[in-house]
Amino acid sequence: MTSNVSISSAEKGILIVLSGPSGVGKGTVCKALRECSSDIIYSVSATTREPRQGEVDGVNYFFKSREQFQQLIEQDQMLEWAEYVGNYYGTPRKFVEDTLASGKDIILEIEVQGALKVKQKFPEGVFIFLLPPSLTELESRIVGRGTETEDVIRSRMSVAVEEIALMEHYDYAIVNDQVDLACQRIRSILTAERCRKDRMVSKIQHWMAEVKK
């Protein structure tokens, strides 16, 4: 028997949070995801840190002065914000809310304190923690990137240890041993999450009505 059920796609999008210590490869994995997954939207954060060579305002971050950042907080334009190794970082609220309302999935690449605040507001979000194969490998990735001074690297390594300890608050842990594998694992998680019954309420209601006919 065939059915011509038209399935509504009115569900909200999925909010994905990706965290992990500095240098683990969050940016690299997100770039790879962007290249192979046009169905995931990326949230661009605001920050008071200086742009690195090659970083573009509005693409990598919205680069702000401390005063401008403070104003965004006061105007309630931030979904969350946190201080990380001497700089402020935050997620612009409206873009995230509009993207989810339009039914699209969005990924936030943010540190742990901010992620925990997002979890309070969006407990139905998918929280993924990216791990390095080892702490030694983590350090050599940060050093190898060559974007931070020795002092900043030391501070980031000590924050890294604290962040890894908070991994228990996340739904998934992925080791970034190889970028393409880490990327595939995130895609698999997303595929499974999209099929969860509690994310498909209107589709399931539709089917229930259909089978009761």
Ligand SMILES: Nc1nc2c(ncn2[C@@H]2O[C@H](COP(=O)(O)OP(=O)(O)O)[C@@H](O)[C@H]2O)c(=O)[nH]1
């Ligand atoms: N809470 C929060 N953290 C963010 C946001 N954007 C970036 N971060 C995090 O801030 C930390 C430092 O970012 P960055 O200076 O770009 O260094 P990198 O992660 O080592 O490339 C990382 O853990 C980012 O995930 C944000 O909007 N909110």
Ligand SMILES: Nc1ncnc2c1ncn2[C@@H]1O[C@H](COP(=O)(O)OP(=O)(O)O)[C@@H](O)[C@H]1O
């Ligand atoms: N799976 C991997 N194997 C080896 N090097 C990696 C891997 N993922 C990322 N890197 C390298 O590690 C460094 C830090 O990556 P980056 O994406 O900037 O990390 P994060 O955004 O987490 O701070 C970069 O030089 C990047 O090329």
